[in-house]
Amino acid sequence: MQLFDSVQKTKLPFEPIYDGKVSIYVCGPTVYDDAHLGHARASLAFDLLSRTFKALGFQVTMAKNFTDIDDKIIKKVEESGKSMKELTSFYIQRxxxxxxxxxIARADIEPKATESLTAIEQMIQILIDKDIAYVTSTGDVYFDTSKDSAYGNISHRVADDKATLSRVEHNSEKRNPKDFALWKACKGSDDICFDTASTTSFSSGRPxxxxxCSAMIEKHFKGNxxxxxxIHGGGADLLFPHHENEAAQSRCAxxxxxxxxxxxxxxxxxxGEKMSKSLGNSFFLKDALKVYDxxxxxxxxxxxxxxxxFNFSEEELQTSKKRLDKLYRLKKRVSPGKSSSVNKEFKKALLDAMSDDLNxxxxxxxxxxMIATTNDALDANPKDKALKKETxxxxxFIDTLLGFGGKEPFSYFxxxxxxxxxxxxETLISExxxxxxxxxxxxxxxxRDEILELGISIMDTADGTLWEKA
RNA sequence: GGAGCCAUCGCCAAGUUGGUAAGGCCGUAGAUUGCAAAUCUGCUAUUCACCAGUUCGAGUCUGGUUGGCUCCUCCA
Structure with missing residues (x-):
């Protein structure tokens, strides 16, 4: 398995920490709104990674978190009048x-920030004890980036310039511009606040x-x-500062x-523009799923x-559907029946491709x-049972590895x-x-025209007339 | 302002030890069909944004130009 490592910026042969095992942590969503196509793509990418590892014989442990405490969630709680729990569980479920x-296969571990507070507090306390984090007069805790000589290794960012500094939140108590909050103290009575004053050296508040992520990874995984x-994954926008900061916290703690x-x-x-909430161009998954399978x-x-x-376009989606349709037409052609065993060369070629950084x-x-070759062979010899079973x-195997083609072909159409x-x-067809x-x-x-008007296309075959949703 | 990524056929898109352009959609010619649809076969980039360089040889390396995107602020 070859993987592109964003830190070294090159493809690297994958060598697991423990033979035959892979641990993967993917940054999941902050659950204050519906998921859009971007969330889907991230999930899909790591689902493919997990499936490929499994097909290669690895034992995979995948974790994907839910950020269920955060400023945006609090804001939404205040606006909606719902409790935080109500709000976040609704979006998590959806x-x-x-x-x-x-x-997409469910992650083996789905940790939530609110259920990981002990681990979070412990890690912060360790950082404070090591004098890497510091508590401000208001009770906030910041990570002192100057204490981590390796800070910047993940994203390769160098010194801050003025323009950058001006964008960073103002806080005169920050020792370095790049220092970031580990813990935010309760400010007003409306704030959602976890009681940590009795067990830690910092005040009550929220992470x-x-x-x-750092705390949850330490909690759930045991490395060497x-x-x-x-493997740690996520969207490209998380490389900096999120992953840089995660790496720093964990390294230091x-x-x-x-x-x-x-x-x-x-x-x-x-x-041609990134889909994001701030641009207001989000295509929500719930809407996409109403229109597309x-x-x-x-x-x-x-x-x-x-x-x-990935530039989303409806035309390209239709092209993809046509491509998928072809697989299902072949499946229809070789169904019903029992499968034998997968063609070895085909399997190897697919695994080789996926092992090349998920090509x-x-x-x-x-x-x-494979579809063309099989159709060709079936044209020459329509009763080739062995070929049908192998197909x-x-x-x-395609369904196991890539996650499509698993439906019953007649119902797919x-x-x-x-x-x-x-x-x-069916009445019209028999007439x-x-x-x-x-x-x-x-x-x-x-x-036939009447049937077409219903949005159905038909095809005459030796076995009678078949129909599909056009 | 700082940092990085990308630019391949009408459209989407592979192509990382440099060796002479995958695949899909569309289009087109044919086989098949009562006609269609589906399926099959053939055709469809001497050329990889542009310019210069390294090399026997570059889409693939180096430098520059142009265009697009992203990060530096919540974000998958």
Whole structure:
């Protein structure tokens, strides 16, 4: 397995901390709003990573956190009048359901910041005890970046310039401009506040954003002398400052590096611009799923190398659907039946492609070639049972590795068609078949037009007339 | 202002020890079909934003130009 490491900025052969095992931690969402396509892409990328490792025989432990305490959440709590718990559990639930619809396997560990406070407090206390963090007069705790000589190693950022400094929040008590909050003390009665005054040397309040990941990783994973986890992932925007700060906290608190490899996925863009809440151009997953099938969305969002930016377009999504359709048409052609075993060369080629830093483009082209070759062979010999069984096995392997192609093919082409419409279509088709038998082609063509108007396309085969949602 | 990434056929997109351009969509010619659809076959970039350089040889390395994006502020 070769992975592109964002820190070393090069592809590296993957060597796990423990033989045969991989530990992955991915930064999950802050749960104060609906997930958009960008969240989906990040989830999808690491789902692909996890599936590839599993297919290669690794034992994978994947963690994805939920940031369920943060300024934006507090703001939303104040606006909505709901409790924080109500609000965050609503969005967590919805997030999980939407990711399910995209065929993303649930993480093995889904830690929440509010459930990790002890670990967070302990890590902050360690940093204070080591004189790496300091408490301000208001009770906030800051990380002193000047105490970490390795600070900057992750993002390779050098000294701050004036323009940068002017953008950073003003706090005269900060010792260095780049110092960041580990803990924010309660300021007013409305603030959501965790009682830590009795157990720590800092006042009650709530954790800063960066500390939760470091603390949760330490809590849930046991690494070796050098590293805590194998892979830390997230969106490209998290590289700095989030991951830089995480790395600094962990390094200083534990004495070893947080992660051996760092992976970052590219953005989903709309009209060439990053999709983000501040730009107001978010395409929410809940809306996308109303219009498109989750499997098609998955195929589409995963069809490009995860590190590249991804410009969303409806036309390209339709192209992806056509490509996926071809796989299902082949599946329909070789169904029903039992699968035998996957073609060894095909399997190896797919694994090789995915082992090259998840080269999905090569994988998809291999699948297209397999489809063409199989269709060709089936044209020459329609009753090749062995080939049909092997093809079924190949498609099962695709589903396991890449997460699509697993549906029953006839139902795949009828997604969104209700019983009523189905009966209507079948009635029209049988009338048309009758007309065809009587060679009344004028009538059969009229009936076909009627069916087309229902948004259904039909195809005559040796086994009768089949139909699909157009 | 500082830092980084990217630029390959009409569209999407592979191509990291430099060796002579994957795949998909679209288009097009044919096979098949009552006609379609689906499927199959053929065709579809002497060329990789531009300029200069290194080299026997560069999309792939170096320098520059132009254009786009991102991070430095919450963000996947």
């Amino acid at each position: 997030y999980l359901e939407e990711m399910d619809a995209l065929g 800063g954003w960066h500390i939760e 002398e050098q590293y805590t986890i194998d 534990t004495g070893h590096e947080l992660a051996k490899y760092w992976m970052h996925n590219g953005f989903v863009q709309i009209n 989750g499997e098609v969305l998955r195929y589409y969002l995963n069809s490009v190398y995860y590190r590249n930016d 999905i483009s090569i994988s998809l082209s291999l699948i297209d070639e 079924l096995a190949n498609i099962e 009828q997604i969104g068609v209700d019983e009523n419409l189905k009966n209507k279509i 048309r078949t009758k007309a065809k038998k009587e060679k009344d082609f004028a009538r059969s063509d009229t009936l």
